[in-house]
Amino acid sequence: MTPDLIYGLTGIAVFGIGLVGALCAQDRLRRVLALKLCSVGAGFLLVVGAWREPPATTDPVPHALVITGIVVMVSATAVALALIRRLQTLETTDEH
Amino acid sequence: MSIEISPMILAVFVPLFGAIAAFVLTRVAALIGLATLVLTTGAVIWLARDVLAAGAIVLPLGGWGAPLGIDLRADGLSVAMLALTSAVGFLVSIAALDSLKGADQVRQRQYFWPLWLLLLTGMNGVYLSTDIFNLYVMIEVIALAAVGLTVQSGSRAALQAGLEYMYASILGALLFLMGVGFVYLQLGRLDFAGLSGAAPTGALVAALALIFVGLALKTALFPLHFWLPAAHANATAPASALLSGLVVKAALYIVLRLAQYMPFPSENLLTLVGLMGAGAVIWGGVQALRAERLKLLVAWSTVAQIGLIFVAFARAGELGLTESWKAAALLILAHGIAKAAMFLAAGRIKDEIGHDVIRDLDRTPIRPTLAQFTFALAAISLIGLPPSLGFIGKWALMEGAMAAGYWHWVAVTMVGTLMSVAYFSRVFAGFLRFDRVRAPLGEHQGWALADAAPLTLALMAIGLGLLAAPLLSFLEIGYPFGVAP
Numbered sequence: 001m002t003p004d005l006i007y008g009l010t011g012i013a014v015f016g017i018g019l020v021g022a023l024c025a026q027d028r029l030r031r032v033l034a035l036k037l038c039s040v041g042a043g044f045l046l047v048v049g050a051w052r053e054p055p056a057t058t059d060p061v062p063h064a065l066v067i068t069g070i071v072v073m074v075s076a077t078a079v080a081l082a083l084i085r086r087l088q089t090l091e092t093t094d095e096h
Numbered sequence: 097m098s099i100e101i102s103p104m105i106l107a108v109f110v111p112l113f114g115a116i117a118a119f120v121l122t123r124v125a126a127l128i129g130l131a132t133l134v135l136t137t138g139a140v141i142w143l144a145r146d147v148l149a150a151g152a153i154v155l156p157l158g159g160w161g162a163p164l165g166i167d168l169r170a171d172g173l174s175v176a177m178l179a180l181t182s183a184v185g186f187l188v189s190i191a192a193l194d195s196l197k198g199a200d201q202v203r204q205r206q207y208f209w210p211l212w213l214l215l216l217t218g219m220n221g222v223y224l225s226t227d228i229f230n231l232y233v234m235i236e237v238i239a240l241a242a243v244g245l246t247v248q249s250g251s252r253a254a255l256q257a258g259l260e261y262m263y264a265s266i267l268g269a270l271l272f273l274m275g276v277g278f279v280y281l282q283l284g285r286l287d288f289a290g291l292s293g294a295a296p297t298g299a300l301v302a303a304l305a306l307i308f309v310g311l312a313l314k315t316a317l318f319p320l321h322f323w324l325p326a327a328h329a330n331a332t333a334p335a336s337a338l339l340s341g342l343v344v345k346a347a348l349y350i351v352l353r354l355a356q357y358m359p360f361p362s363e364n365l366l367t368l369v370g371l372m373g374a375g376a377v378i379w380g381g382v383q384a385l386r387a388e389r390l391k392l393l394v395a396w397s398t399v400a401q402i403g404l405i406f407v408a409f410a411r412a413g414e415l416g417l418t419e420s421w422k423a424a425a426l427l428i429l430a431h432g433i434a435k436a437a438m439f440l441a442a443g444r445i446k447d448e449i450g451h452d453v454i455r456d457l458d459r460t461p462i463r464p465t466l467a468q469f470t471f472a473l474a475a476i477s478l479i480g481l482p483p484s485l486g487f488i489g490k491w492a493l494m495e496g497a498m499a500a501g502y503w504h505w506v507a508v509t510m511v512g513t514l515m516s517v518a519y520f521s522r523v524f525a526g527f528l529r530f531d532r533v534r535a536p537l538g539e540h541q542g543w544a545l546a547d548a549a550p551l552t553l554a555l556m557a558i559g560l561g562l563l564a565a566p567l568l569s570f571l572e573i574g575y576p577f578g579v580a581p
């Protein structure tokens with residue numbers, strides 16, 4: 001088993017764990033975290049894919065893709081968290 | 097090097113700057129929004145003239161060509177989608193001016209315009225992109241703006257639906273990103289031109305399958321449609337019209353593009369897509385028959401119609417794919433226009449009579465007849481009666497399926513059509529029966545200038561069917577992609 005295969009499989013496994021969480025978790029916050037895990041898995045895989053045997057240099061394109069993916073995910077998480085907070089405020093005021 | 101202004105650049109950047117301006121200058125947001133839409137529509141018309149004259153146009157941004165740089169490309173299909181977006185967007189904006197004018201809707205008004213212009217940026221970007229990573233970024237822009245529009249009313253139901261939509265949308269995007277990563281690791285390229293020559297190896301097929309599942313989640317293809325009905329039914333009327341008429345079409349368009357460039361690897365996969373579509377047609381139909389509220393019925397009919405577009409896609413198998421995408425494109429255009437009209441009309445009916453419970457539609461003393469007429473016209477196109485655009489789309493679907501001898505897809509289309517007649521009839525019955533109201537009836541109450549925009553849309557949905565031949569030849573400009581420079 002080569003190191004890049006191990007890393008690649010790890011990335012897929014992390015994505016898979018996130019996927020299960022996103023589909024099965026009940027708690028809202030937990031689902032956001034599961035989605036974050038998915039994105040980490042996908043990013044991990046891309047970074048591993050960029051790696052080359054030492055004489056050759058690393059492929060920069062996947063790195064650029066990962067950075068864009070991170071930026072997108074940060075904003076998506078922010079929106080999801082804002083929605084959850086607003087929803088919680090509405091629910092607590094409804095109970096009183 | 098001289099700076100050349102291209103209509104393609106305008107179509108993406110005018111809405112972007114408009115969105116920023118509308119966000120900062122809240123007092124004149126509506127004015128900025130309308131001006132932006134007029135400018136964007138102008139750019140699209142300019143682009144359409146160029147494409148008619150010169151065929152497909154490619155623009156390498158900043159002089160950096162593909163595969164490393166970003167190319168924008170306009171051909172018949174992308175210009176048709178841009179035109180759909182501008183036309184529907186413009187009319188929905190006019191309708192929004194009226195439906196958001198209440199004194200208690202200051203916040204809604206304030207956020208509607210920036211979000212909607214951002215949505216427009218993302219959609220125009222999708223229709224002009226030629227590489228799959230750019231598409232990923234654009235569908236994320238669309239997703240964030242669309243979630244914002246879903247929760248615009250601020251009610252608890254809308255927020256819950258918006259959050260579900262958000263989860264589905266993020267997950268769809270991540271599956272898409274994962275697929276994009278795999279494609280890059282396989283081919284070392286992300287642009288369509290690089291994809292079109294690739295041999296369909298097992299790994300590449302797996303990558304494309306991931307991309308497809310992501311897109312199916314975003315476009316709400318059965319059985320991944322679970323988020324759509326609540327999200328579209330609980331949004332405000334103009335937001336629902338945009339979400340149902342335009343937003344789901346962006347992911348559909350990407351599926352269409354990928355199928356143009358990368359032939360489906362096997363007949364079985366295509367049949368599976370068709371079966372999912374058939375499932376959507378039937379399940380969406382059943383749920384629409386059971387829906388208690390008007391907007392929920394319209395939202396479920398979106399699920400069914402999207403299924404039909406996928407059936408159109410699979411109608412003649414792998415060999416017929418070079419023609420089938422045109423039937424799907426026609427249905428996309430027809431559904432975009434008619435569904436926007438229908439959601440706006442449903443919103444008007446709800447505004448006038450105060451509720452949208454289908455069972456009680458015939459018990460009100462106020463009859464918003466013009467909105468009801470609009471609803472009926474839109475339903476004619478969605479059911480697919482001649483001469484509407486919906487009829488042309490369904491006809492193209494069935495003709496291809498018959499020619500290929502795939503009678504099961506004809507049967508699915510027929511069943512879907514019958515079910516749509518049945519569920520829309522539930523609504524018509526509520527419009528027509530007078531006998532349950534004893535109060536004096538004001539026939540022309542509930543007519544308003546706000547009916548003008550949805551009525552225009554509904555008339556377009558019917559009338560464009562007469563222009564089907566030029567529309568089809570326009571769609572073919574610049575196809576197939578592989579031959580273009």
